[in-house]
Amino acid sequence: MALFGKKKNTEKKVVATEAPASTSVSPSATRLGLAHVLRHARITEKATMNQASGVYVFDIAPSSTKRDIMQAVKALYGVVPRKVAVVNVPRKNIRSMRTGRSGVKGGGKKAYVYLKSGETITIS
Numbered sequence: 001m002a003l004f005g006k007k008k009n010t011e012k013k014v015v016a017t018e019a020p021a022s023t024s025v026s027p028s029a030t031r032l033g034l035a036h037v038l039r040h041a042r043i044t045e046k047a048t049m050n051q052a053s054g055v056y057v058f059d060i061a062p063s064s065t066k067r068d069i070m071q072a073v074k075a076l077y078g079v080v081p082r083k084v085a086v087v088n089v090p091r092k093n094i095r096s097m098r099t100g101r102s103g104v105k106g107g108g109k110k111a112y113v114y115l116k117s118g119e120t121i122t123i124s
Contacts, residue, residue, distance in 0.1 A: 037064045037072040041123045042110055054115040056123070060086070062109050069111050077121045083114040 039059040041047075047057040060069060066084045073081050091107040115121070 034068070034072040034075050037061055037068045038076065038111075043123075050112075054117060054119065056113045056115070056121050058111050058113065060109050060111045064109070066111075069113065073113055073121075079115055079119045079121060081113045082116050085112040085114075086110075087112070 037060060039061060042057040042059050044057070050057070058069075064072075066086060069084050069086070070081050073079065087110050089107045089110055092105040093102060094105050095102045113121075
């Protein structure tokens, strides 16, 4: 009764070949889908003034990256961004004037999308 026998493994190994990926999509993009990367456009006075110079502001999903945002803008609006800047929006403590209770206003992430001169996005 030997613990280590001299029996050789005769099973053949099957090597599976993967199909090459057509595009390099980050894991967060595949998990969320490109439609969920851009939540909605951020309509503020500052954002509206910057639209004249080709800068658009979007609220984005917290786990999305700059590459995800570039791919989502290209897929949804048909323009290629020149630059993308991502900013974390901090949470804020607020106090209800009516009840006196305090709470927290949720933060998030926003992205500044810079386009080439002459390109525009129609935000409805």
